[in-house]
Amino acid sequence: MTEEYGLLEVDADEPVGDEWENIDVADTEADRIARKQDREFLEFRKRIKDTEQFKVEASVFDDATLGALYKLVQDGYIDAFGGPISTGKEANVYTALGPDSEIAVKVYRINASDFRQMRDYLDGDPRFEGIGSDKKKVVVAWTKKEFANLKRAQRAGVRVPEPIAIERNVLVMEYLGGENRRAKRLSEVDVENPKTAFEVVREYMRRLYRAGLVHGDLSEYNIVVHDGELCLLDLGQAITVNHPNSREFLERDCHNVAAFFARQGFNADETALLDAVTEPEPDPTGDAGREA
Known part of the structure; x- marks a missing residue:
């Protein structure tokens, strides 16, 4: 597999969502x-x-x-x-x-x-x-x-x-897939560019976290390759960062992802991955820490 796994571009003006959005479970x-x-x-x-x-x-x-x-x-x-x-x-x-x-x-x-x-x-x-x-x-x-x-x-x-x-x-x-065949999971392919693939997954985990979400069950079994892109699946269990178990679930995600890419020959460290995912977003004004 020789894909370069290009990242999606982000519209800076697009809001990521309402943390407190209510879910209606009344009869439909x-x-x-x-x-x-x-x-x-x-x-x-x-x-x-x-x-x-x-x-x-x-x-x-x-x-x-x-x-x-x-x-x-x-x-x-x-x-x-x-x-x-x-x-x-x-x-x-x-x-x-x-x-x-x-x-x-x-x-x-x-x-x-x-x-x-x-x-x-x-x-x-x-x-x-x-x-x-x-x-x-x-x-x-x-x-x-x-x-x-x-x-x-x-x-x-x-x-x-x-x-x-x-x-x-x-x-x-x-x-996600072609005619008569679904997209293949990372667990089903030969990852020839594990470093690039890992960096894409890391960035998507970071973007999820900054959008207020933790996947909660991330592994090679719910990441697929579709048209040269890595795609995350199964977000039903994804939780908000305010969930009492969010840190535990995020640490588990980092362990699973790092362990998979380590098996692919890339030295992925789960602690470094966790730090990268949770790193605070830079202050766009450059004034963080300054007094008015």
Whole structure:
């Protein structure tokens, strides 16, 4: 792999996001569609459940989730569904055809097996206070959290899948990959320029931190190579820097990243990486520390 991994440019005038943005977990149009059960929705539900790629994942697609997919189709975000990209304990990701290009559709399971782990990331995040223990609300909050985190990361100049739309527990975003093949993870490629790749990942971690976010689960398994760029995935668990566990999660991210690149032959030090990520942003006026 010989890519140079160019960094995204940052628009200095673009705000990175509101640290205290509230997340609404009230019922959405998808819930109302599922309750109404009109003829068009019933036809859509039958058509989806009869397709081969969804038959084996029937437990993922309860009526409200199908209502969310139906609403996204009606709103013009999805034209046709493709096959699965990945399946996991918390979510399945599928390809789909959007109005302009291929897209990815991430469906979070309401009955997620990692429900308690989700709570560990949500508890202490000021955006999610007062959600309680309602499983549906937690998963909807998690989905909206990933959408909000992707938007904030993108504004901060971090290469992530572009968030397109969200409905209940379904997230529509940019598809990273080519025809019939998703983008490869760093764990799946031969990194010929580990120093350059490490510097890009370090800079994206630094930009995330300055945007008020810590990835929280960063490793070679959720960094992919797409069109010569390194892209960070899976920001659902990303937390604000005000989260009580943010330092612990950031230290773990630094350990994982440094350990991977050390295995690639680049002498990456996790302490130096942590210092670089958390280094205060320089005062643009040059007056820091001066008295007025």
